[in-house]
Amino acid sequence: MPRWELVEKSESWFFNAPLAQIGKRLSIAYLLVLGFLVVFATDKSSWPKLNELGDFLAGAFAPIALLWLVLGFFQQGRELRNSARSLELQGQALKNQVKELNASVEQSRLLAKAAQEQLELDRRLFHAKMEEDKAQQLPMLIAEASIHHTEHNYSTILFTLSNEGGEITEVNIMYEDFLRKKQRAFFSRIHRDGTENALLEKIPDNARTLIQVTYRDSLGKVRKDTWPCGLSYADGEVQVALPRRPLG
Numbered sequence: 647m648p649r650w651e652l653v654e655k656s657e658s659w660f661f662n663a664p665l666a667q668i669g670k671r672l673s674i675a676y677l678l679v680l681g682f683l684v685v686f687a688t689d690k691s692s693w694p695k696l697n698e699l700g701d702f703l704a705g706a707f708a709p710i711a712l713l714w715l716v717l718g719f720f721q722q723g724r725e726l727r728n729s730a731r732s733l734e735l736q737g738q739a740l741k742n743q744v745k746e747l748n749a750s751v752e753q754s755r756l757l758a759k760a761a762q763e764q765l766e767l768d769r770r771l772f773h774a775k776m777e778e779d780k781a782q783q784l785p786m787l788i789a790e791a792s793i794h795h796t797e798h799n800y801s802t803i804l805f806t807l808s809n810e811g812g813e814i815t816e817v818n819i820m821y822e823d824f825l826r827k828k829q830r831a832f833f834s835r836i837h838r839d840g841t842e843n844a845l846l847e848k849i850p851d852n853a854r855t856l857i858q859v860t861y862r863d864s865l866g867k868v869r870k871d872t873w874p875c876g877l878s879y880a881d882g883e884v885q886v887a888l889p890r891r892p893l894g
Contacts, residue, residue, distance in 0.1 A: 669717045673710050680706055783864045785836075786811035789857070789873050791888040794845055800824040801877055801884050802847045805857065809836045812864040820858045821875075823848035836861075851877045851884055859892075 790806040805819065817833035831844040849855055854876040862868050871892035878885050 669714055672713055676710060676713075780865070783812035785809055785814045785861070785863050785869070787814075787859065787871055787892060788890050789859075789888060789892070790890065791846075791875060791886045793884055793886055796851070796884050797848075800848045800850050801886075802845055803849055803875070803877075803886055805831075805844045805846050806841060807833075807836065807844070807859065808841045809838060811838065813837050813840075814861040814863055817842070817859065817861045819844055819846070820860070821846055821849065822855050824850035824853075849875065849877060852879065853877065857888075 786809065788808045788810060790808075791803045792806075794802045794804045796802075800823070807817075807819075813835065815835045817836055819831040819833075821829050823829050825848070829847065831846065833842045833844075836842050846857070854874055857873045857875050858870060859873075860868065860870045872894075873888055873892055876887045878887065
């Protein structure tokens with residue numbers, strides 16, 4: 647309970663009543679008593695002279711002046727208490743405002759933190775989606791080879807290139823024949839899930855050669871994949887060994 651409430655509750659009616667009413671009532675009562683004493687309790691023949699009457703009146707009204715002086719003192723004290731009460735209420739209001747401001751700042755901080763976390767999450771999701779879209783656009787080439795026909799010390803193979811990823815263009819297939827000359831096959835385009843076949847001629851038997859495939863992916867980047875290809879004899883027939891996936 648605030649201090650001013652304890653002070654107000656502990657005061658009597660005298661301190662709580664309007665001081666002007668108290669002063670009027672006491673002044674009237676005093677004047678009535680004084681008039682009664684002057685009129686009825688004294689001998690009229692012994693009334694003082696004018697100069698003595700002035701001294702008498704000065705002394706008679708001195709208590710009333712003292713009364714109003716005391717009442718003014720109490721009135722000033724009451725006003726000081728009211729001012730203290732007002733200041734205390736203002737201080738309490740300022741404390742409440744500070745608490746509300748601190749709560750608002752904390753709430754703003756939490757909202758800013760949540761917004762930052764959401765922004766970071768959105769950024770990660772965006773980059774993850776971009777990486778996923780990029781991965782879907784990248785090609786995924788698978789190669790197969792079989793003997794098409796054989797000749798003296800070299801063979802022609804059927805090279806099958808399948809694309810399980812994004813579309814590729816400007817497809818060049820490079821390899822060396824049995825004379826170590828560069829040979830070339832070309833496809834303008836291989837769609838997603840598309841397949842193209844090329845005859846690679848005069849590949850030397852009992853030797854290894856590299857088949858290099860260069861192309862441009864759907865992002866416009868030029869890429870190169872390499873397959874090692876080997877021809878060998880087994881049971882009197884030429885066998886071709888070629889991995890499905892490129893090196894590296």
